[in-house]
Amino acid sequence: MESSGDIESLSAITLATHDMARAVRFYRALGFRIVHGGENEAFTSFALGSSFLNLTGETHAPIGFWGRVIIYVSDVDAFYRRAKAHGIEPQFEPRDAPWNERYFHLTDPDGHELSFARPL
Template sequence: MTIESISAITIATHDMARAVTFYRALGFDDIPYGGAESPFTTFRVGTGFLNLIATPTDKQWSWWGRIIFHVGDVDAVYAKALAAGFSPSTTPRDAEWGERYFHLTDPDGHELSFARPLRR
């Protein structure tokens, strides 16, 4: 048996409208299910999905990991994040492991990385 891929990842939000607005501002435009008023929203990401689930404010979480999204142009996504008024925790840079990337935390504290493999 071989594990072939990740179909989807689901993360929690305390404010679905705020979360949907945040992700749409970054270019997550394909929403096959849900939306700002829904308790569950799905964004299509390549061949997989990013799901958001509304969670009551009494449910808290701490740092749990990072979602890494491969994108066509790291610097363009960074510029889009800045234009939307977001504050990435890093600026785009070339890493020794062979990717250009930057980090950004969403409004619910989930750490995101936007990356692109460097050409060798």
């Protein structure tokens, strides 16, 4: 039988940055683990379980549009405290949503919105 080419998973999401060093420091403060690149590179990749969050410093990449990346964490409240301990100010305290997730949002230095969540 011929494969239908079903979607299996999300491999990675790539966000543009104006300042790679600043962006790398931000994500490392949140506990993201670098698997490629770094502060002085044009492209950096962080492991997120079996997926990746990439940063690109490419100058042709448009920055200024809105989007949100939703990342599951093992403990939303602990992750919130970690962000605050590193001087990162989330948009609001963790809350339970009607769609059965506990979550909070914060914004990275380039304006990308990140939601950290866990199913209830």
